[in-house]
Amino acid sequence: MTTAAQVLAGASTDFLKRYSPFDQMQPEALEFLGERLLLSHFAKGSAILSPEMGQPRHFFIIQRGKVQASQAGNVAVTEYATMTLSPGECFPIGAISAGRASTNNYVALEDTFCYQLPARDFMELMRISPEFHVFCTQYIASLLNQSRQQLQTTFSQRAAEQQTMTTPLGALIKHEPICVTPDTPLRKALETMAEQRIGCMVIADEALKPVGILTQSDLLPRVVLPEFDLSRPISEVMTSKPHVLSATATAYDAALEMATHAVRHLLVVDSMDRLKGVVSERDLFTLQRIGLRQIRASIEGAEDIDSLQRASQDIRQLALNLIAQGIGAEQLTHFISALNDALTRRIIILELDRHDLAGIAFSWVAFGSEGRHEQTLSTDQDNGIIYDPKDSNKDEAKTRLLAFAKDVNKALDACGFPLCKGNIMASNPDLCLTREEWERRFGAWIRQPDPQALLNASIFFDFRVLYGNEKIADELRRWLNNAAKGNSAFLRMMAHNALQVAPPLGRIRDFVVEDDGMIDLKKSGARLFVDVARIFALRSEVESSSTVQRLRQAGQKSGMPADELDAMIEGFHFIQLLRLRSQHLETEHDAPGDNKVHPDRLNELDRRILKEAFRQARKLQLRLKLDYQL
Amino acid sequence: MNWLTKMFSGDHPAANLPEALRERVEQWRALEEPSLDSSHSDTRYCIVNTEATGMDLSKDRLLAVAGIGVEKGLIAHRDALEIGFDSPAEALVQMLEFIGKSPVIIFNAEFNRTALMAAFEMHLGFEPDIEWIDAYWLLPSLFNDKHDRPVRLADWMKAMGVETFQRHRALGDAYAIAKLFLAAQSRASQRGYRTVRSIVDLAISRKRLQRSISS
Numbered sequence: 001m002t003t004a005a006q007v008l009a010g011a012s013t014d015f016l017k018r019y020s021p022f023d024q025m026q027p028e029a030l031e032f033l034g035e036r037l038l039l040s041h042f043a044k045g046s047a048i049l050s051p052e053m054g055q056p057r058h059f060f061i062i063q064r065g066k067v068q069a070s071q072a073g074n075v076a077v078t079e080y081a082t083m084t085l086s087p088g089e090c091f092p093i094g095a096i097s098a099g100r101a102s103t104n105n106y107v108a109l110e111d112t113f114c115y116q117l118p119a120r121d122f123m124e125l126m127r128i129s130p131e132f133h134v135f136c137t138q139y140i141a142s143l144l145n146q147s148r149q150q151l152q153t154t155f156s157q158r159a160a161e162q163q164t165m166t167t168p169l170g171a172l173i174k175h176e177p178i179c180v181t182p183d184t185p186l187r188k189a190l191e192t193m194a195e196q197r198i199g200c201m202v203i204a205d206e207a208l209k210p211v212g213i214l215t216q217s218d219l220l221p222r223v224v225l226p227e228f229d230l231s232r233p234i235s236e237v238m239t240s241k242p243h244v245l246s247a248t249a250t251a252y253d254a255a256l257e258m259a260t261h262a263v264r265h266l267l268v269v270d271s272m273d274r275l276k277g278v279v280s281e282r283d284l285f286t287l288q289r290i291g292l293r294q295i296r297a298s299i300e301g302a303e304d305i306d307s308l309q310r311a312s313q314d315i316r317q318l319a320l321n322l323i324a325q326g327i328g329a330e331q332l333t334h335f336i337s338a339l340n341d342a343l344t345r346r347i348i349i350l351e352l353d354r355h356d357l358a359g360i361a362f363s364w365v366a367f368g369s370e371g372r373h374e375q376t377l378s379t380d381q382d383n384g385i386i387y388d389p390k391d392s393n394k395d396e397a398k399t400r401l402l403a404f405a406k407d408v409n410k411a412l413d414a415c416g417f418p419l420c421k422g423n424i425m426a427s428n429p430d431l432c433l434t435r436e437e438w439e440r441r442f443g444a445w446i447r448q449p450d451p452q453a454l455l456n457a458s459i460f461f462d463f464r465v466l467y468g469n470e471k472i473a474d475e476l477r478r479w480l481n482n483a484a485k486g487n488s489a490f491l492r493m494m495a496h497n498a499l500q501v502a503p504p505l506g507r508i509r510d511f512v513v514e515d516d517g518m519i520d521l522k523k524s525g526a527r528l529f530v531d532v533a534r535i536f537a538l539r540s541e542v543e544s545s546s547t548v549q550r551l552r553q554a555g556q557k558s559g560m561p562a563d564e565l566d567a568m569i570e571g572f573h574f575i576q577l578l579r580l581r582s583q584h585l586e587t588e589h590d591a592p593g594d595n596k597v598h599p600d601r602l603n604e605l606d607r608r609i610l611k612e613a614f615r616q617a618r619k620l621q622l623r624l625k626l627d628y629q630l
Numbered sequence: 631m632n633w634l635t636k637m638f639s640g641d642h643p644a645a646n647l648p649e650a651l652r653e654r655v656e657q658w659r660a661l662e663e664p665s666l667d668s669s670h671s672d673t674r675y676c677i678v679n680t681e682a683t684g685m686d687l688s689k690d691r692l693l694a695v696a697g698i699g700v701e702k703g704l705i706a707h708r709d710a711l712e713i714g715f716d717s718p719a720e721a722l723v724q725m726l727e728f729i730g731k732s733p734v735i736i737f738n739a740e741f742n743r744t745a746l747m748a749a750f751e752m753h754l755g756f757e758p759d760i761e762w763i764d765a766y767w768l769l770p771s772l773f774n775d776k777h778d779r780p781v782r783l784a785d786w787m788k789a790m791g792v793e794t795f796q797r798h799r800a801l802g803d804a805y806a807i808a809k810l811f812l813a814a815q816s817r818a819s820q821r822g823y824r825t826v827r828s829i830v831d832l833a834i835s836r837k838r839l840q841r842s843i844s845s
């Protein structure tokens with residue numbers, strides 16, 4: 001760098017320091033930036049960057065002028081359609097970080113000067129400046145939120161249609177009707193409205209037959225502005241002949257009626273035309289969702305498999321509604337697994353009534369995704385039993401347990417958890433074992449990690465107690481962590497195995513797809529995170545079986561920066577969310593298409609985030625590779 | 631020493647040039663000449679500006695000279711030079727090397743170019759063959775909507791919303807001229823003047839036009 005170059009660089013950084021995030025950056029990072037900046041000019045109306053230009057070669061910072069960003073194509077990927085950028089603002093952050101074409105067209109609104117930073121220097125700046133890194137990742141995270149909101153809109157339409165619309169109006173009414181007679185002084189009626197906090201007052205005759213309605217929005221034009229005398233009867237300002245529907249009409253009818261007549265309230269009457277209550281627009285769209293608590297109560301009170309089957313349907317419906325309410329993948333999978341756990345426990349309790357297991361200590365454990373709290377909506381059952389015969393005869397105890405397990409497996413199947421094709425079920429004599437037997441089996445896999453043993457480890461090491469004696473399982477967990485931690489050859493083989501599948505990121509195209517043009521989000525997505533997390537957990541003695549907890553706890557123990565961990569976990573959640581979504585939208589039930597996604601059919605934003613999620617998987621794998629020198 | 635420099639030796643001032651500088655001048659001469667038919671996006675232009683003790687060519691002397699490269703329509707902060715005139719021969723050779731064979735953009739050639747050429751003649755013994763484009767004439771022919779006659783640098787900066795970090799310093803003014811030239815390139819391309827030659831001609835014809843009006 002010559003002195004002259006330093007002077008020019010200094011002039012540009014003096015300018016940038018007036019804007020965030022440059023004002024927070026360290027002098028070295030700013031100097032790096034200033035030295036590498038280029039200055040360009042765009043005449044008013046000329047295109048600066050567009051999707052057709054492909055991967056952007058520069059990061060732009062506006063120095064003078066105005067730039068309009070507008071979404072390309074007809075798919076809205078962000079909440080704004082067009083946006084005007086002014087001096088100090090930057091673009092395209094998402095596209096350049098992800099190394100993909102911009103989704104926006106950027107056009108100079110007036111004669112504009114832009115600083116430009118070559119893409120490679122942009123990546124280096126992200127690396128050397130934590131402030132700049134945070135700025136860019138927060139920007140991308142805000143995109144993630146937008147994507148979630150968009151998902152939410154899609155689902156709330158579905159949820160509303162499916163659920164509310166066939167409910168009879170009678171079932172929507174929460175309160176006894178509040179009404180006054182036509183001769184009631186207006187003041188008294190308004191006082192009642194204020195006391196009861198209601199948005200409208202119904203006027204009914206002595207037979208409770210509605211004759212009119214007065215809503216809050218009527219008050220301004222009919223009462224306040226004309227200075228209507230409050231001591232006069234309400235009938236003089238009410239809307240007469242209010243819209244009325246029968247209690248047996250459906251929510252759909254009500255929605256239609258409201259839309260047709262542009263009203264927000266409908267009066268519901270019984271077969272004798274007597275007022276039963278009021279239904280508002282809000283009731284239709286928000287109050288009629290199955291709640292977590294109701295399902296839980298119905299599961300716990302269920303006396304037979306039939307009622308549990310209904311509960312299992314409700315769980316599915318709830319999941320749909322929760323997505324509609326914008327709940328993230330983490331909470332969602334938690335809810336699903338909490339309810340599935342409750343369902344399984346109830347089945348076990350019902351079966352225990354019919355089986356005599358007195359004198360045997362046992363715990364019913366879940367393996368695989370259920371064991372990790374990561375069930376999606378199409379998971380078959382993976383379970384087993386750890387038992388202690390105590391004083392009873394061991395073989396006889398096992399026979400009794402197997403008979404019991406067989407009935408539980410069948411009942412689970414009836415409640416929407418298909419029987420495991422690989423026979424990983426408690427009714428399989430190989431999976432109904434004492435703690436010592438499990439230890440021997442786990443020990444054999446650890447000592448001789450052939451491919452089958454590694455596959456087994458990836459299923460069975462993620463065990464979790466669903467019912468019964470927790471102590472036996474805790475002992476087994478401690479024994480396992482100890483055994484695995486002490487065997488570095490085993491961990492190394494596990495690591496080698498975990499690296500067999502690479503994230504489906506392409507060098508030329510964005511994604512490497514399978515023959516059918518799809519990506520398997522389980523096999524080449526979620527599993528990459530799950531496998532690495534398991535190894536991290538085993539070697540640092542983390543007791544949790546959940547992938548997120550494993551990553552977080554083991555990551556912290558080994559000193560990984562929190563923001564790096566967050567980014568990885570966010571990536572995992574996004575893949576899980578996409579899995580749940582594809583299971584919902586494409587099939588109501590188990591289908592071969594589950595877990596698969598067509599990247600070309602994702603919207604621009606989801607594609608971008610999915611790519612970032614796969615990058616996070618790659619980062620995680622790279623860490624493992626370095627740790628084990630693979 | 632090759633035959634060419636031998637021929638120019640003798641009582642010519644260049645003969646007094648130290649061997650090292652003379653060789654660098656030779657290397658400069660040997661550089662390939664750029665095509666005037668190249669487009670702006672394939673060309674490196676060089677903004678050149680001087681700083682002198684005053685504006686009287688007969689008695690004022692040069693204090694510093696600055697250069698900024700504009701390549702492929704971009705100003706790169708790295709591609710800049712500013713040198714004082716303490717050792718004039720050395721400074722001029724460095725400047726030649728910095729310019730290379732790029733077309734030179736200068737503001738008010740009447741003064742800047744004349745002063746530089748005199749210095750080349752005096753200290754290096756020759757006037758280098760450089761393609762000069764005078765922004766003083768180029769700007770009004772492209773931005774006739776802002777100023778339809780040649781005006782001072784300060785007026786152009788105001789009209790185009792261009793700022794610089796330090797006025798009346800060789801590098802500071804060069805930076806302002808460089809920014810104006812970026813805008814001029816955009817406008818020229820929009821109007822179909824896409825080659826080096828087209829803007830050379832534009833500046834010259836504008837200058838002739840003005841002369842014919844005033845004479």
